[in-house]
Amino acid sequence: MPDSHAPHLHSCQFRFYGGLNDFLPAEKRYQASAFRFSGTPGLRDSIQAQRVPHVEVALVLVNGQPQSAEYQLQPEDQIAVYPRFQHLQPESSKQWHPPPPEPPRFILDVHLGKLCRHLRMLGFDTRWGNDYEDPFIIDTALAEQRIVLTRDLGILKQARLPWGYFVRAIEPTRQITEITDYFTLADFWQPLTRCINCNGMLARVSKDDILEQLPPGTRRSYDNFYQCHDCRQLFWRGAHYIGLMAKLSGLQEKL
Ligand SMILES: [Zn+2]
CATH class of the missing domain: 3.40.50 (Rossmann fold)
Known part of the structure; x- marks a missing residue:
């Protein structure tokens, strides 16, 4: 991390793209701005020192070359920081994070x-x-x-x-x-397919089997029901769902 008590001897340029600008003060958004540092801070720490969380960073180009989170800043570096783009994940060994699980959890x-x-x-x-x-x-x-x-x-x-x-x-x-x-x-x-209360799995149940548990309006209006395997809660395609x-x-x- 840059030491705030030491003189900041060096400077480089950062530019953040897309939604990463949400974390910057208004005057620094969507443009290159100077980042001053001393020593050789890593890219991850330097980005997070500007309030941008590393988990939202997908790719960083330093002087046009992809670099990992551990890259150490050099004076006058030109740094472009990109978020995750839909349908366009960089095929690079310098990708910052492995792909998330599918389906996402x-x-x-x-x-x-x-x-x-x-x-x-x-x-x-x-x-x-x-x-x-x-x-x-x-x-x-x-x-x-x-x-x-x-x-x-x-x-x-x-x-x-x-x-x-x-x-x-x-x-x-x-x-x-x-x-x-x-x-x-x-x-x-x-x-x-999943219980909104406890995250358990749902399975279809026969209306006849659960008829007595249903309020009269629901009994009249719906035919397809699902039950949580864990907490036994019943679900149907009611107004909130629709x-x-x-x-x-x-x-x-x-x-
Ligand atoms: Zn449940």
């Missing part, structure tokens, strides 16, 4: 409970708990090969974390459309 921070339910509704294996602490999230992400979704930049700056994303939107429906777009989740949707799917279909048409 997630672990979410405590603030993203509603996003968790939306992801499970679409069939994604998603862990969330209102008591998850940062070390648990990081250890679980590594052990189970999960992508961390968070609104806490501190988690994403962990060098050992390969996959993560800072969720920009605050409102849960905007969050699910943002995540669907960024991770191209529409390719992997399997609605009504509303979310309509919003997400609208998003797909814009892509």
Whole structure:
């Protein structure tokens, strides 16, 4: 890391592309700006010193050449930092992170409970708990090969974390459309395969077998039902499900 007490003897130029600009102060967005340093800081630390989490970086060109996170800055380097682009992943040994699991699996921070339910509704294996602490999230992400979704930049700056994303939107429906777009989740949707409460797997059940558990309106209006293998909760294509799917279909048409 650059030592803030030492004189910054050297300078290089950084330019960030795409959504990475979201992390920069307004006056530094979408243009090259000087980064002053002393010693030989690594690329990852230098990028994170500018508030950009390394997990959102897909490729870095230094003087036109791809470089890894461990590259050490040299005076006058010209550095271009690229985010993950849909359908265009660099074929390079200098790719910053291995490809994420397919279909993507997630672990979410405590603030993203509603996003968790939306992801499970679409069939994604998603862990969330209102008591998850940062070390648990990081250890679980590594052990189970999960992508961390968070609104806490501190988690994403962990060098050992390969996959993560800072969720920009605050409102849960905007969050699910943002995540669907960024991770191209529409390719992997399997609605009504996973329990929104506990992440267990769902299976079709016969209406006759569960008739007595249904409220009268539901009994009249729906015929297809699914039950969680773990917590036994019942699901059907109700108004909430249809509303979310309509919003997400609208998003797909814009892509
Ligand atoms: Zn369940």
